[in-house]
Amino acid sequence: MTGRCLVVDDDAEIRTSLTAYLAGFGWEVIAAADGRALRQALASTPVDVVVLDLMLPGEDGLTLLRWLSTQAQTPPVLMLTARGDTMSRVVGLELGADDYLAKPFEPRELVARLQALVRRASKGGAPADDTRLLRFGRWRFDRLARQLVSEQDVSVALSSAEFRLLAAFMQRPGRVLTREQLIELTRAPGVEVNDRSIDLAVSRLRAKLGDTAREPMLIRTVRGEGYLFDAEVTPC
Template sequence: MGRCLVVDDDAEIRTSLTAYLEGFGWQVSAAADGQGMRQALAAARMDVIVLDLMLPGEDGLALLRWLATQPDAPPVLMLTARGDTMSRVVGLELGADDYLAKPFEPRELVARLQALVRRASKGGQAATEDTRLLRFGRWRFDRMTRQLIRADEVGIALSSAEFRLLAAFVQRPGRVLSRDQLIELTRAPGVEVNDRSIDLAVSRLRAKLGDTAREPSLIRTVRGEGYLFDAEVSAC
């Protein structure tokens, strides 16, 4: 699978996660604090980090700030206390790529780590602002013609609001974007954007993608936080 670094001050969690991940073929290193994390990163290249936010000394948010300054830092999945919404939001804004709230289902952790590594291996910069044609799921997105293209080559036109919203999502797959962030990312001169207009644009974009709020496959609602585009995006 790859190399995973587990950073958690709870020895029992480190031991159990190490054994569980190794059962799925991961090579696992573990650290109890920031110093141990830095030593592990200096000793070997890691493909992904599982980072607990509640750590002694430097907490997880401080370590995320440090990782953001490091070239070629691996993707980070942060572990948070259930209900600790503000820490999750701040962590995502500081560069975490995903999160799980404790207690969590270990199999879900494995799936999320696999997704992070797949995205990283395909090149996190594939969906740049200069890339015209992008692929996700069964769709292609032509940013020149502002169209979604189905697998049967039928083009579906997007409104300006839908286009700006999808453009924001494909630039940041797998990350939770708050409504405030989406307002800033989709703002256009002379156009008023607010929470309600974001929700309407999401609803209309979901309809064109064949997505639903009840069973979303691409645009997931993260309660109390915003929306997440749950797809691997690559250049065609």
């Protein structure tokens, strides 16, 4: 699967080589040297995925990630980081990046990761409705702020794991999701997820929603199968 890719890197040689390499696999590539060029490109042309170098002059990649997270329609973002720059990778993933590669990298791996990101997005990796606020039960879900908002307008912050889990449930209300499906839907690069971590995330999310394992109203346990999000999801 290919599409239109926006490559953001201040190194002209890297932009040229990536453009040529990706084009060889059928990608349409737009190259940008900095944040200004990134904004201009996104304002004029929709893209399927962004390759974003974090070490940029002026506005760095993390600043641009914050900006991207505030946009109504954000394509998947793959970060390019310096090898061993663990903190930047962690912060980038927390800010909403979908994947990362450490430089220097194997170009064929980049192609495989981009294809996976576009394939995941095409299968419904985000809610079809682009509205920032979604409603379910007595709650509103602020997708950009990653918060739950109660009827009393009290905001409840979500961890990254809780956010990914709730987003997965809200994309598939009324459907039983196995733990294996939830692992795949909530997996973040560099983070190990297993059955136990899914159960713990469900428990923490239930607590924030005021749900209980004994009498769940929103996240129901289906014995021998998995979990079901029992709520109607509508845009606010």
